[in-house]
Amino acid sequence: xxxxxxxLQTIQRWMQDALMFPGQTSGExxxxxxxxxxxxxxxxxxxxxxxxYYLRLQKCMREQFPALCHALGEQLxxxxxxxxxxxxxxxxxxxxxxxxxxxxxxxxxxxxxxEKPEQREQWIDFMVDLARFEYQVFSLxxxxxxEGKPFAAHNTADEILQLQPCFALGDYRFPVAWYYHQVxxxxxxKIPAMQRSLIALLRxxxxxxxxxxxxxxxxxxxxxxxxxxxxxxxxRVAEQTELPVEQLRDSWSSREGARARWIDAxxxxxxx
Amino acid sequence: xxxxxxxxxxxxxxxxGLGLGLGLRNCHFEHIVSNWPEIDWFEAISENFxxxxxxxxxxxxxxxxxxxxxxxxxxxxxxxxxPLNFSYLSKLKALAKEVNAAWVSDHLCWTGVMGINSHxxxxxxxxxxxxxxxxxxxxxxxxxxxxxLVLENPSTYISFSDSQMSEPEFLxxxxxxxxxxxxxxxxxxFVSCFNSDTDPQAYLDAFPYDSVVQLHLAGHQDCGTxxxxxxxxxxxxxxxxxxxxxxxxCNGVATLLEWxxxxxxxxxxHAELLKARNYxxxxxxxxxxxxxxxxxxxxxxxxxxxxxxxxMDSSVMEHR
Numbered sequence: 001x002x003x004x005x006x007x008l009q010t011i012q013r014w015m016q017d018a019l020m021f022p023g024q025t026s027g028e029x030x031x032x033x034x035x036x037x038x039x040x041x042x043x044x045x046x047x048x049x050x051x052x053y054y055l056r057l058q059k060c061m062r063e064q065f066p067a068l069c070h071a072l073g074e075q076l077x078x079x080x081x082x083x084x085x086x087x088x089x090x091x092x093x094x095x096x097x098x099x100x101x102x103x104x105x106x107x108x109x110x111x112x113x114x115e116k117p118e119q120r121e122q123w124i125d126f127m128v129d130l131a132r133f134e135y136q137v138f139s140l141x142x143x144x145x146x147e148g149k150p151f152a153a154h155n156t157a158d159e160i161l162q163l164q165p166c167f168a169l170g171d172y173r174f175p176v177a178w179y180y181h182q183v184x185x186x187x188x189x190k191i192p193a194m195q196r197s198l199i200a201l202l203r204x205x206x207x208x209x210x211x212x213x214x215x216x217x218x219x220x221x222x223x224x225x226x227x228x229x230x231x232x233x234x235x236r237v238a239e240q241t242e243l244p245v246e247q248l249r250d251s252w253s254s255r256e257g258a259r260a261r262w263i264d265a266x267x268x269x270x271x272x
Numbered sequence: 273x274x275x276x277x278x279x280x281x282x283x284x285x286x287x288x289g290l291g292l293g294l295g296l297r298n299c300h301f302e303h304i305v306s307n308w309p310e311i312d313w314f315e316a317i318s319e320n321f322x323x324x325x326x327x328x329x330x331x332x333x334x335x336x337x338x339x340x341x342x343x344x345x346x347x348x349x350x351x352x353x354x355p356l357n358f359s360y361l362s363k364l365k366a367l368a369k370e371v372n373a374a375w376v377s378d379h380l381c382w383t384g385v386m387g388i389n390s391h392x393x394x395x396x397x398x399x400x401x402x403x404x405x406x407x408x409x410x411x412x413x414x415x416x417x418x419x420x421l422v423l424e425n426p427s428t429y430i431s432f433s434d435s436q437m438s439e440p441e442f443l444x445x446x447x448x449x450x451x452x453x454x455x456x457x458x459x460x461x462f463v464s465c466f467n468s469d470t471d472p473q474a475y476l477d478a479f480p481y482d483s484v485v486q487l488h489l490a491g492h493q494d495c496g497t498x499x500x501x502x503x504x505x506x507x508x509x510x511x512x513x514x515x516x517x518x519x520x521x522c523n524g525v526a527t528l529l530e531w532x533x534x535x536x537x538x539x540x541x542h543a544e545l546l547k548a549r550n551y552x553x554x555x556x557x558x559x560x561x562x563x564x565x566x567x568x569x570x571x572x573x574x575x576x577x578x579x580x581x582x583x584m585d586s587s588v589m590e591h592r
Binding site: 005007008009013019032033035040042044045048049052053055056060064090091094095098137138142143145147166184203207208211265 | 580
């Protein structure tokens with residue numbers, strides 16, 4: 001740095017680089033821009049910011065991915081999140097989006113990315129799926145919901161049933177929801193074997209509920225989430241599964257069927 | 273962009289102070305909506321509520337029906353050389369209207385450049401260039417929000433060799449150029465002055481009190497060679513002594529305790545806040561304890577993890 005005043009933009013770009021890539025900051029530039037104090041050199045003063053940058057955001061990542069942190073152990077989780085934060089720093093005004101790109105980052109940077117899918121490490125698949133599930137749960141926590149307004153009732157006609165706004169479906173290679181809730185109950189779950197897990201997530205009364213659903217139910221709910229009517233979704237699922245549509249209608253509308261259970265659980269609102 | 277004349281601005285900022293308030297924190301939500309505690313007002317972190325469609329938004333609306341609410345932001349980045357984020361400002365303005373915010377504040381800082389948000393409150397060099405740059409942005413923000421912006425003195429751990437003025441001088445000029453108001457964080461004065469070998473008394477003597485609408489109090493951690501603004505404990509005695517002086521000069525402005533790390537129960541935070549009354553009476557002088565031994569070298573500046581909700585606690589696995 002020269003003796004002339006450094007522009008605000010140059011100082012800010014330099015300092016941001018110094019936070020994100022602390023090992024690459026030259027001592028000369030630091031002493032040129034920052035005054036020492038009576039107790040600390042310029043480098044030591046800058047290091048207060050540098051050290052806090054990753055520690056602060058790692059703590060937020062642990063809050064957003066508590067089950068993944070449990071699965072990996074805090075040290076390894078911190079290593080992965082540091083790599084993520086360096087590669088994909090936050091570009092949002094809100095920390096709620098800090099972990100949004102983490103699952104994709106884990107997938108993109110996996111060490112066996114060059115291998116054929118069947119030759120890849122399953123534990124990495126599990127970590128990626130668990131991260132996806134955790135961010136899905138985190139997102140639903142604060143997404144627009146239906147609290148304070150009436151949900152559908154048993155006598156609401158099929159023609160006006162709509163999935164409620166705070167609803168999501170997930171298709172995972174492992175029982176990640178089970179693992180997540182084991183961690184929530186402070187158990188010590190082992191990494192589960194690969195087993196496809198289809199889930200529906202919704203928020204009601206500000207609690208996020210996770211439901212295991214069958215493949216047929218998943219297909220049906222997917223169609224509803226894309227705007228299909230109940231009858232049209234039943235017919236499409238019948239075509240896809242080669243099950244008789246009458247059987248599906250019965251599964252849907254019988255006394256113990258999905259319709260009644262899901263209405264009770266808050267899947268639906270009454271549309272117009 | 274017009275510079276508001278201070279005396280001509282008939283805004284709610286000119287009304288008497290709100291009293292003693294606390295930060296609205298996730299871990300206290302249940303206590304607040306169950307008990308509606310007797311407290312004068314709440315300060316909410318803008319970014320925690322502006323995008324919310326869930327419980328945080330419901331909570332702040334419930335709170336705003338019963339208490340005055342002030343919005344305090346951490347991502348406006350008023351000192352950045354990046355363009356202002358009008359999408360962010362739009363959400364901030366909508367939230368301020370929704371909760372009838374008494375005012376909207378942020379920090380004299382920048383949080384990132386080139387589109388990145390460090391989520392830290394980074395210091396600006398106190399130069400003429402920065403003053404002109406920031407004052408132009410404050411005017412833009414005030415025009416957009418249609419109200420004066422309130423800016424807080426940040427806690428700082430470095431000082432730039434290019435700086436041409438003290439922080440009180442910078443803020444005085446900023447007020448003159450923009451008509452903005454100030455949030456004086458008494459703990460930050462102590463922290464920044466210690467870290468930069470400057471005299472907190474001189475800082476306070478030079479501060480433009482006429483523009484102060486709010487005070488902050490908080491705890492900090494002494495790391496020996498420097499002090500970190502951790503907001504994770506009671507207010508230190510040295511800071512209470514500074515508060516006593518500031519209070520006498522500010523004529524009863526709104527005062528708020530920030531407690532953001534190791535947050536205790538609501539009643540404990542409230543009890544710490546109410547200690548402020550001991551320092552509001554003229555002549556009440558308590559001898560400051562000698563500076564305690566350093567107790568920490570691993571503290572994190574500007575903790576933000578309290579901004580991230582404990583979502584796992586609100587999750588249920590159904591078996592039907």
